[in-house]
Amino acid sequence: MKKIAVVLAGGRGSRMNSDIPKQYLMLKDRPVLYYALKAFQDSDIDSIVLAAGENDLEMCRTQIVEKYGINKVMAIVAGGAQRYDTVYNALKAAQELAIDTAPEEVLIYIHDGARPCISREIIKNCEEAALQYGACTAAVPVKDTIKVVSPEGFAVDTPDRNTLWQIQTPQVFRSDIISSAYAKMYADTDRGTITDDAMLVERYTDVPVKMAMGAYTNIKITTPEDMGIAAQYL
Template sequence: MTAIVPAAGQGRRMAVGYNKQYMQLNGMSIVGRTLYLLEESGMIDDIILVIPEQEINYAQKEVVEKMGLKKVRIVAGGSERQDSVYNGLKMIKNETKIVVVHDGVRPLLQLRHLEETILNAKKWGSAIVAVPSKDTIKIADEDKFVKETPPRANIFQAQTPQVFKKELIQDAYERAAELGYRGTDDASLVEWAGYKVKIVEGSYENLKITTPEDLLVAETILKEREE
């Protein structure tokens, strides 16, 4: 079981002068908290952290070594998230059977959702964590007029982890690279390649920390969990 943790984003919306994954969340960096969660879960054998090349030395010393993480390897990311995950896929070990992709800035994942997603991926080939949309979604035409309002019961917001059998996600990524297809997440590539993806209903607490407001919410969630 290998986890690929993409964390190569620039985090410009945080406006703090350095990448958001190194911001502190209750005494631990965001990405460090995510890696610790995966390593301590007991479900993951190998973790590949994908970050900008210029940050590798810093992350090795200030995150991996300082936190005593034993399962983490670091790989340089690409220009976009898809390229970064692909770089990680190229580094997985031959004995890997299941690949877990989880955002480095989603540190509040509950382990029961990780476990359920893994079990569903083993059964169906692919599974992702998602939550029902709280809002009504409108599909617009080119002129910004409403074209369609899909039933809200069928609308889910995709999160991570997204979990796949190794040969399936490798096939999807290799075909996408060959044909120049760009997806919006890992599951979209797998769907495009013709595979089915099972949804595991997760939690709204599993937020992706991208703004200062997200960080405040995450701190509140952690405080409530500790209490």
Template sequence: MKTVAIVLAAGSGSRMKTDVKKQYLDIGGKPLIFYSLKAFEESIIDDIVLVVSRGDVDYVKKEIVEKYGFDKVKAVVEGGLYRYHSVRLGLEAADVDCDYAFIHDGARPFIDNDIIMRALHAVKEFGACVVGMPAKDTIKIADDKGFAESTPNRDKVWMVQTPQVFSYKTILELYRRLDREEGELMAKGINITDDAMVCEYYSDQKIRLVEGSYNNIKITTPEDIAVAETILREQS
């Protein structure tokens, strides 16, 4: 069995309102992307493919991969315009003999070995899984005019995180199909927001929900940096 982690670090981080791309922001004395790479480096994962912004490949190889000794990083590749472009490019750069692909947002620094192992067990048993946590808050579905339309049963609502894990060959083929049919989806107004959605749209594969962690947050805004610093202090 061979596994690969596709770590996405190609976003612009516009909501962070800083000149430094959020994946390189300092958190606890290390760049944000360091933490998820470290988690995969020290796990059962065999290979890591790091997807970065255009023009950042050389910088990342020297200042991240080589500097911190991430030996499992087998490729650093440029991403695309949208997240789903970057995922496909990362998958294309992986070893064709991989069995399972873990697709992870590099802006989620608090992935840990327990999450990785739960996801691995689930994908082996069910064929596909996504990490997440049950919603703590009541969720409202809004109508087109911004009014509350319905209230789903909170017991059945999950906040989806990453990694999202699939058979490598299956998810690669689904992303290739998405690439071919991208224009049709855009014409229909379909916005692909995560990997599970690609699987749901193009296949009958059921996706197992796997417990992640409420600490497995995505760093998006300046306020998230403060939360991340607090989590790091608690973990140290």
């Protein structure tokens, strides 16, 4: 089975109150993005595709990939207008890297570059689930009560907490499954809002997405406070 990680670093992070995209901010003397790349570098992943903003490609190559010796990065591609466009661009590069392998024999690990606290255990949990079920996502059971809220700000429903999981990345799919989902998504002119790749597989294939145990420490850097929290976890 060929294993390819797609690491997404195309976001701008408007909630960080910084001119520097969050994935390039320094966290314990290394860029946030470095930690996600290093986790896959140190795993049994065969290769990495890095997707970044068009103006950041050379910087990623020289200041992160080459500087820190992330030699499993085999392609750096430009992101798109939406997150799913960025993933699609990276998927095409991943397919080129696996052109000699049947799609059902390729696992694609899609991970947010702004999640620096990913561990080998999470990667392994996702790999095992994807090998068995074809599609999975790192996730953790929610701890708090969740409310469905009206546009006016009033609680309208309280889902059973035992049925709710907080979704993380990596999300891992057989290449044939995620490729089929993307092809059908782009053919759908009424696709609406799409927030992650598991949602695509749920909507456009009949493959159920398995929850693989993530970690409560596997946070996504979203606000300035998250930088200090992540530093404690690393």
